[in-house]
Structures are given as C-alpha cells and as structure tokens.
Amino acid sequence: MDIFITIVLATALLIATITDLRSQKIYNWLTFPLILSGLVVHSIHSGLDGLLLSAAGFALGLILMVIPFFLGSMGAGDVKLMAGIGAWLGVNATFTAFLFTCLAGGVYALVILARRRDVLKAVLANIWGTFLRLTATKKYDYSPIETEQTMPRLCYGVAIAIGTVGAMILNFTQTGSVIIP
Template identity: 40%
Template sequence: MEYIILIIALFICLYTDIKSRKILNIVTLPTIVFGLVYNIFTTGFAGFLFSGKGLLVGLGLLIIPYLLGGMGAGDVKLMAAIGALMGTSFVFYSFIYIALIGGVIALLLIIKTRGFTNSIKSLFFNVVFFRSNLGSIVLPKDIKSSISFPYGVAIVLGSLSTLIWGGF
C-alpha cells in the first residue's frame, strides 16, 4: 500500500513542480500523516519509530540547502514525506540517487546555458584555483550566474530509482 501512495505522491509532485515550480502541501502533508498512521497501525510503536526517524532523516538531508536558499521548502517536505512513508534507509538511498541525478541535470544545464568550452574553462579554473573567482576572468560577463531547475524532478527520479534498484 505504501508503494502505491509513494508513486502517486511522486507523480503529482513531478507534475506540479514542472508545471508551476511548486510542490504542494496538499500532497506532502497528507503523505507524511499517512506514512505515520500506516506504520503505527501496522507495527505499533516500532512503526512510529520507523516512520519518525525516516521523516527526520528526510527533513535533515535537505534542510541546510533550503536554509542556504538552494531549494524550496516543498522539496524538503517531499523528502520528509518519503522518509515518513518508507523509512530511514529508503530515504537515505534515495538521497544518494537524487544527488547523482541532480548533479547530472545541473551539469547538462550548465553546459547548455554556458556552452561546452566556457564550462570546461570554468571547471579548470575552479579546480586549479580551489573554487576562487579567477574563473570569471576568462568567462564572458553576460552569462547568467544563476541556473535553476525544479529539483523535484531529481527527487522523483531518485526515489523511483531506489524503488526499482534498491540500495547499494
């Protein structure tokens, strides 16, 4: 049952995040409540601990990027919902897939936006000069410094990857 709820919540969040760049509370909060209630109902206090720890780990994994302005609150709540529904190990393995998929998406967007040669130059200077600002010397000034994408896409793909392939 929890797999069906997870898949439904993921696809709704994928749709809304792509369409309006929002992950809605009307999806994440009921998923959190369902995860807690379902796990308590099926295994009692152990289910409460399972769901509660998963919720806290899911929340904890993305709270710092949220506080730094790198992502929205909906992304954090979606990870908390995944944790409440599926538990600690599932949300942690999902996070690894999510980070990898998000990194690939970000890299592709950087290459698309800045062009391949400018991306290579920037990477070279960031590595050689330990992420200093010297890379801006060789990059054109009119390039956008901020590239964003709906991170819910990476969250959905990473969670589905964990469903399909499991952990490492």
C-alpha cells in the same frame, strides 16, 4: 503493505513532478498529507515500531535536504517532499533514495547546462578558476567569475522522483521489500 506504499509514493511523486515542472513548486497540500499519512499508516500497521521507523525516516529526509535549503540551492517543497518520502520509507531506504536523488540531480543539471552552453562555459570557468586558486594558494577561496548569464532553475522534484523510484526498485530487487527495516 509494499504495494500500498508503492502506490502512495508513485502517486505523490507523479503529482510533485507535474507541479514542479509546471509552476516550479511542490505544494503543501501534497507534502503535509504525505508526511502525516506515512506516520499514521506505519503506526497503525506496526505500532510503536512503525511510528519510530516512520519518524526516523522523516527526520533523515528533512535533515538531508534542509542543509541545501539553508544554502539557497533547494526549495522548501523539495525538503518537505523528501521528508514525506522518509516518513513512508524509513531511514535506510530514504538514505538510498537521497543518494540516487543526488545522482539523478547531477545528471539533470548537466543536461540542463548542456542545453545552455553559455552558462556551461561560465560554470566550467568558475570551477577551473577555483581549482587554480586552490593549487596556487593552498586555500579554498571561491570567488566566482562574474557573468551576465543567470543559472537556470532546476525542478528538483524530478530528481527526487527518479531517485526515489530507483531506490525503491533497488531495495525491492535486493530484499523483496521497498522498505529496509
């Protein structure tokens, strides 16, 4: 079953990456079938245990990504993509994929910022100003320095794809399976 999961997720992640880079969207026609098929395949393959594994992974992927969505830093397509990944990988592998995604997203953001030095300077000034206010007042008060520069939009589907593939490789090398039950 691991090869089937790998093929499905590799295909979905490739499509999500392409559509995210082209139009900055991850479409419902990709994410909803990914979620539903993960639940169905695991149910058929392993019965109630498979359904529970898949549903728990779906819930974790959704919860981890919906918080940044509500804060305005994540798109709904990204949330649904991680939920779909969770439906296929289960809880443990989804959490690993999320951690790898965060690392990949951080590196991706730094690369984008390095290409826009004016924005990078504004970000660093905001971080430094927040740090100085925190040390002087012992209170966290984020008051960003106003700048004419707009933040570049990140295609986070790229980071999700990299993080998920990294987690699948790590899980496979450690356990011989892409899913950690």
